[in-house]
Amino acid sequence: MARVRPLSGFPEWTPAERVVEAQLIESLRETFRLHGFAEIETRAVEPLDRLAGKSDAAKEIYTLGRLGAEPDAESKVGLHFDLTVPFARYVEEFQHALAFPFKRFQIQKVWRGERPQEGRYREFYQADIDVVGRDTLPAHLEVEVAVVMARALAALPVPAATMRVNNRRLVEGFYRGVGIDDVAGALRSVDKLDKIGPDGVRVELTGKGVSASAADAVLELARISAPDAGFVAAVEDLWATTPTIDDVAEPQAELREGLAQLVALVEGVNAAVPDTAVADLRIARGLDYYTGSVYETFLAGHEDLGSICSGGRYDSLVAGGGFPGVGMSIGVSRLVSRVIGANLARASRAVPSAVLVAVTDESTRPASNAIADALRARGIATEVAPAAAKFGKQIQYADRRGIPFVWFADSGEVKDIRSGDQVAADPASWEPPAEDARPRIVTS
Amino acid sequence: MARVRPLSGFPEWTPAERVVEAQLIESLRETFRLHGFAEIETRAVEPLDRLAGKSDAAKEIYTLGRLGAEPDAESKVGLHFDLTVPFARYVEEFQHALAFPFKRFQIQKVWRGERPQEGRYREFYQADIDVVGRDTLPAHLEVEVAVVMARALAALPVPAATMRVNNRRLVEGFYRGVGIDDVAGALRSVDKLDKIGPDGVRVELTGKGVSASAADAVLELARISAPDAGFVAAVEDLWATTPTIDDVAEPQAELREGLAQLVALVEGVNAAVPDTAVADLRIARGLDYYTGSVYETFLAGHEDLGSICSGGRYDSLVAGGGFPGVGMSIGVSRLVSRVIGANLARASRAVPSAVLVAVTDESTRPASNAIADALRARGIATEVAPAAAKFGKQIQYADRRGIPFVWFADSGEVKDIRSGDQVAADPASWEPPAEDARPRIVTS
Structure with missing residues (x-):
């Protein structure tokens, strides 16, 4: 080989x-x-x-x-x-x-x-x-x-x-x-x-x-x-x-x-x-x-x-x-x-995802999936955390990929991990800022 | 060969x-x-x-x-x-x-x-x-x-x-x-x-x-x-x-x-x-x-x-x-x-164009181009007729390609060549119906 x-x-x-x-x-x-x-x-x-x-x-x-x-x-x-x-x-x-x-x-x-x-x-x-x-x-x-x-x-x-x-x-x-x-x-x-x-x-x-x-x-x-x-x-x-x-x-x-x-x-x-x-x-x-x-x-x-x-x-x-x-x-x-x-x-990021939905523990993964699907249904590219790790680790997962928002299913809040701002949000209506919706080209 | x-x-x-x-x-x-x-x-x-x-x-x-x-x-x-x-x-x-x-x-x-x-x-x-x-x-x-x-x-x-x-x-x-x-x-x-x-x-x-x-x-x-x-x-x-x-x-x-x-x-x-x-x-x-x-x-x-x-x-x-x-x-x-x-x-048509801008004679081609550019600036795919032929021939050009609309620069009117409807229109604001904007997939 x-x-x-x-x-x-x-x-x-x-x-x-x-x-x-x-x-x-x-x-x-x-x-x-x-x-x-x-x-x-x-x-x-x-x-x-x-x-x-x-x-x-x-x-x-x-x-x-x-x-x-x-x-x-x-x-x-x-x-x-x-x-x-x-x-x-x-x-x-x-x-x-x-x-x-x-x-x-x-x-x-x-x-x-x-x-x-x-x-x-x-x-x-x-x-x-x-x-x-x-x-x-x-x-x-x-x-x-x-x-x-x-x-x-x-x-x-x-x-x-x-x-x-x-x-x-x-x-x-x-x-x-x-x-x-x-x-x-x-x-x-x-x-x-x-x-x-x-x-x-x-x-x-x-x-x-x-x-x-x-x-x-x-x-x-x-x-x-x-x-x-x-x-x-x-x-x-x-x-x-x-x-x-x-x-x-x-x-x-x-x-x-x-x-x-x-x-x-x-x-x-x-x-x-x-x-x-x-x-x-x-x-x-x-x-x-x-x-x-x-x-x-x-x-x-x-x-x-x-x-x-x-x-x-x-x-x-x-x-x-x-x-x-x-x-x-x-x-x-x-x-x-x-x-x-x-x-x-x-590129502003390597992945299409605007949102990572966190998972509190594996038993509540279906609830996190449901949030992700509600966002996807409105065209918002979304991932669900692969493992129910500590939130810090899940935020790190998003950060490594440039995903700007982390959604916490249990608190119903979404965090902009760049600014740290965290607000209550409804997956049926929340929108990321237009410039964060998909990876964009950033000129130097 | x-x-x-x-x-x-x-x-x-x-x-x-x-x-x-x-x-x-x-x-x-x-x-x-x-x-x-x-x-x-x-x-x-x-x-x-x-x-x-x-x-x-x-x-x-x-x-x-x-x-x-x-x-x-x-x-x-x-x-x-x-x-x-x-x-x-x-x-x-x-x-x-x-x-x-x-x-x-x-x-x-x-x-x-x-x-x-x-x-x-x-x-x-x-x-x-x-x-x-x-x-x-x-x-x-x-x-x-x-x-x-x-x-x-x-x-x-x-x-x-x-x-x-x-x-x-x-x-x-x-x-x-x-x-x-x-x-x-x-x-x-x-x-x-x-x-x-x-x-x-x-x-x-x-x-x-x-x-x-x-x-x-x-x-x-x-x-x-x-x-x-x-x-x-x-x-x-x-x-x-x-x-x-x-x-x-x-x-x-x-x-x-x-x-x-x-x-x-x-x-x-x-x-x-x-x-x-x-x-x-x-x-x-x-x-x-x-x-x-x-x-x-x-x-x-x-x-x-x-x-x-x-x-x-x-x-x-x-x-x-x-x-x-x-x-x-x-x-x-x-x-x-x-x-x-x-x-x-x-496909509903073979070409991206929603509009063909007709050309009355070659001397007015710039006016037809300007209409096309105004439409393109708003995302409407547009062609300009390749020759200042009779309008019937220009409509045939559009028809052969499935282009639904023909724009007449001199009269300022746009014709839906399927229905024959022709109306006055402003290139700065006219929109084709959403389903005609780009070729779409038609299922049988």
Whole structure:
């Protein structure tokens, strides 16, 4: 028998920490539901060929086998590493049972066989929202999804979130207008800005056949950032001073369309949750996959976590085409781990119980049970003392668990063990203060 | 790319079916919390040596591998097949962070590589409650756990549950008193009553060295059943007329202790949820593992499901000893599958939204959004129409999703699309009827 020990990368929480995780998840659920998103869950496994085709790192996929049995080809499955691959399969499989545009949220664990490190888990919760249409999807849903996520994050006990956003059509129009044919290749180079700096990127771009003036323009574009529509003038100025291709009408229209969409996104999000969205034209990650808005989200003072909520607009959820959509995904476990680890919030107690009913001696346990049931019937979480010990020991039982009230069946009195106040009370009508009714999240 | 298809044994639900599953699970949670049980979750994986040692069917354990990588010995893990093995490990690992007796509930998916068949899944939800002490655990908790589960089941949209209960001490005392030394072996034979009948069991028992009179007595004991304390007289009568061993004082005391515990259990459960518990002395399954009360639960009219909620009292949760406890486990997915498949209940709608705010044309979308936000601010789940289509089409959008109300921003009126009633309404104060606020479970 192996020694009992944690498994690296598989986080587990104490009961009090689980209260924090469960309430964060419930808060996300509530925001998603308020905006009309329906919940689905998908099975934990997908066929390996579907998983491997969609992953950058096939080695990170956990495969399933059976103890002492060779899997046959048909049963070759692995654990899902995100909620997008299963969602795409679900939409294809259940399309006749769904009404489009389909707004769904999904909060489940996913598994990745990464080398574990701070904030990188092998098993973790993700919370995804997506809206998918059958054939078309209006652009205003790119704003709606970002607004929902901005509100979802604002409702959590975490510092302010900044959503850094960009738009593929803006970038595509600009890049093509200045003569770059391999837009995806250029984006991959620009994505290395942090790693290799502007000079490194310029070398890469010119190596890919990008002209010097175009490379300069691309680097200049990546410097543009604004928390409002202010970025439009900067892009227009740059565009006006950069040599473009002869037949520039089509890319220019694309650029203008992207600019308008990005303005709508930044203004829409900031109207809903002020000081949240920032247009950041250096964001390249995901732009080779997404076709419209892209989002990354950082927490003030916790930028080291990387983006805690990312996503974008895509033209086709499934391989065969069709089902355009827009979605965002929160890395819930990474967030919860930081909330707990940095003591941003904690549970007011580990147990649901607001009341412990004391037991004088075992012969009167039924009377204590009756009091507990009268309280439970009115939604008040209640425990009965496990043993007819001395009252001091029963109060200690409550104190250890953070249960705020002890009810004495024989005297008909209830004691707030924090203040020591003890009053006569009727189990048919007594209520704990609202803030003590259930464990709550206390921020530091 | 594999064709998109269901995987046998891995159930998935439509959004409306997921509402049923989610609300069933939330109902269980609420009952558990009302009784003071704290929630935990454990990682999906455990070391293989811990899993294999605890399973009757090692072949059913799913092992984890990595695509294109041989797992090293240290990382040999598999998916948990129940919530007891991980709970035992959790208690051992976290014991210094826990207060005992520790009441926990745990609702998670488990995986078993069984041959899939009706009601047998490879991935399914279980809902477990356990109370564990560190060194001792009072017997009245064996009643409490059964009461909590009886209430949890009574709150679900399923037919009446019958909890069939027995007691290991009663059986052990009786068996040993009539001269049976290998009690576990005898129990394994009695467990085959349904399969091989009383004559078959008698042959097996005598083959194991049990005397003819003891075999008869054991079979007679298995015929005793009562929904109240009535079984005590029947057992006492049988005891009085059966030859016992010379030194019978100790087994007789054990028998009497078991009788008293079983009376307390049946009466306690029936006082809480009338007509639920039945003492059934033929129940042998699990008695070789459990040390006190054992429980099996069947649904009226759905006995073919087998026991949907089972468990018992054990003396030691962990291999090294210590941590006596009592627990029960509901097979949630099997229950949900029957509720859906037999149309016992369905969701009033698939989406959370109570209201769809119509959009007259895209230029007035912000006004529609503002109405939606005013409703959401008061907890009313609301969607805004995705396109400024004709009102008939927008009403159809709501109708397809079961959204009961459509709000017309320009006229300031809200229409109940079921009755056709349309009234002027203020988004700052209008409320939907309580039964329409969120999707609810409608029983057939």
